[in-house]
Amino acid sequence: MAKNKKEIRYHSQYPSIEDLRTKAEKRIPRFAFEYLDGGCNEDINLYKNTSDIRDVELLPYYLTAHTESNMKTELFGHIYDAPFGVAPVGLQGLMWPNSPEILAKAAFEHNIPFILSTVSTSSIERISELTEGRAWFQLYHPAETSVRDDILKRAEAAGCPVLVILCDVPTFGFRPRDIRNGLAMPPKMSVNNILQILGKPKWAYNTLLHGQPNFETLRPYMPKNLNLKQLGKFMDQTFSGRLNEERIKPIRDMWKGKLVLKGVANEADAEKAVGLGLDGIIVSNHGGRQLDAGESTIKPLTRIAKDYGNKIKVMMDSGLRSGPDIARTMASGAEFTFMGRSFMYGVAALGKQGGDHTISLLKTQLQQVMEQICCEDVKDFPKHLISKS
Template sequence: MSKKPIFKYNSRYPSVEDLKKKAKKRIPKFAFDYLQGGCNEELNLFRNENDFDNILLKPQYLRVGQEIDMSVELFGRKYSAPFGISPIGLQGLMWPNAPEILAKAAAKHDIPYTLSTVSTSSIERIADVSDGKAWFQLYHPTEDRLRDDILRRLKAVECPVLVVLVDVPSFGLRYREIKSGLSMPPKMNIENILQAMVCPTWGIQTLKYGIPSFATLKPYMEKGLDLSQLGQFMNRTFTGKVNMEKVKAIRDIWQGPLVLKGIATEEDMEASIQLGVDGVIISNHGGRQVDAGESSIVSLTKLAANPSYKSKVKIMMDGGIRSGVDLARAYAVGSEFNFMGRPFMYGVGALGEDGGEHSINMFKAHLYQVMQQLTVDNIYQLQDRLIK
């Protein structure tokens, strides 16, 4: 039997919770609240994590196992591990240069990194540092002209996968962001400035990389916008519901793999299949949109149980995963690939430039150990370990 691979990561931070505690000390409170918070009373935020506890797995200790293979093929590409990095807006606010740190680490380890339309690095820059491997998540603009130009730029850099976000007909009511001034229009108040002053490393790195901005959207903004005007621009540019007609228009233009993110119901799953998309990401936007909704893992469990869905579209998930055990649970109930957002941002906030690689290796080590313990050789066997 071959030797167990070595996944190198900082042993002082072996879990997401360890990274989260460290990151909280290094990131100003207003930025950490933006990262950590959910909508309304944040009930669905906690539901996303806690509902994983109801999924139980069984080992088969006397089975003769083979060499463990964590790789997975997705849309014609082979990835080294069955997880990727979710899109997150304003990443550079939470930790300076975070999009590039994570995109580089993902490319090195051959897992997908997804850039958000409202992140703080541009399409072109992330394509460059990721060797063209990064995915892109589109916040659908209100104007077709802007949509078409973004798609043109994605084609120019040969973006491998386009993800269209469908679960933001309006921005969620997030009390933490309202209090901190990070709702639209954003503002820096005295309290936020004082919070930044007690996080010197964050401040130094911000001076090094510059004040974060919506880099992908810069070509479409008038020069010299102040914060109130920026808020008006964002509301004017992205206030609008994504419907089947809008997705169909993108499907007609975009010839590569097309994924819809934010699917949570049978009705939307059936509509997605009708539109001919290649994949869906079951997600509730990290508990940031509908507080009365169900967790992503519960939605996944219901939708993945339908064999007719799985035969027509790749079913993936995002939301609440905090360990290799959670990854195994998600695959056991039917996910074909999983994404995580906050855990990777905790990693970068805690460890800076080393945070991306640390977090990837940490999750690989977690998942490998779980697979060893359950005696499975690949992620597809995890469904046989579900206690129903």
């Protein structure tokens, strides 16, 4: 079982996510860092996500009677130690070897949720083993029903309490950095990429130690000995990212646990999620990696939480980089938050200690905000929102 209370301890040299990002850039090959760090097209929405969150202001009540601030948060019948979790990230082992296992273990020890992506580099079964069946699983929708059903059976057998289905990848985002670096589909390894690897010996050594990153959850469905070009073709043929109500209904019928739709960006899709009997939604724009011309996440979150927060669990990811960002987002109506890049910066910067450090850092920052504004419970954050209207 997870410990009742994980000791909060972080490395004083890296007291911000930006510090971790700077360190990560120095530690991993440029193609891996740019895959992690970049958005799509001109990166406009990537930066808007964070800047618009930081336009939110909180009101402190200094003369209010205050005993203590409690970050514990109930979600889907489980009480987590903080109102944030680790978002699903594809190809995690490319950024830092063994990173999904590092993060899953740290999340479990800190009693926060970890979401494993279908296209991450550890299997459902391995992550379930590390988290005693507490990890969530995020499904990229397979083109073949048999593959979908088998993955769902594996997730159920592994004890995953929550299934997250993804709706914001009907097509792959146009990501200029990845195209230049050969990380589009099909991928390729250029001489330049090889030189970058040689310049990062710790990353190269750890990659040799843990093996070339692979889509471990998908291994049973992949032909053996695929080259990179064949791998790209396999991925294109295996997944059909465009979700609709008819594709969601059989998943709702099959999946007996909690079902969450990730990638919701407007009220119409939120209403459909409610109508389909889903348990939660994650307002998200895929970290600004899919649609550069869209809204930042905090804007639809505010509207969706107001209209549907009493009908379905409303959560958010994309753009959060600090404890104050978590506070701002929850004050705007989110019941829970998730971060992807922030945790990957931590692992890329600090290796095995990166997960524990980043979670401890965010907990410390969030606790400080709560105590500063005299917020005793995370449910009370909306009382501290300064309205712009």
